[in-house]
Amino acid sequence: MGESAAAATEDALQTAAVATAGAVETAAEGTAQMAEKVAETADEVAQKLQDAKPNGETVYRSLCFSCHDMGIVGAPKLGDKEAWAPRIAAGIDTLYASSIKGKNAMPPKGGNPALTDEQVKASVDWMVEQVE
Structure with missing residues (x-):
């Protein structure tokens, strides 16, 4: 190969x-930007989930129904105005406290310690709405 061919090859x-170094640098910058955007989006989603109001009906249907649909061990049945009246008259804070701390046969948080106080309160609110 001649000098000019060797120089052209070099x-x-x-x-x-x-060009390869530039492409790698551009790709790295794009990856970093993408990672930053994914992290921002994940933070936004986490905040929205944290700020979202718990769905009382969902909590009820996943746990509370097992006693309150049948009135087991003195649990007031869902929608039974007579059974709920004295509890509602005691005040919502009393209902919340009983549900969170437990009362009589009902264990704290209905037996699910993973529930947040807000989830328990949402379930209580939903049950009360069913008799009002």
């Missing part, structure tokens, strides 16, 4: 190396 290799 020049082509240098051009390719510079």
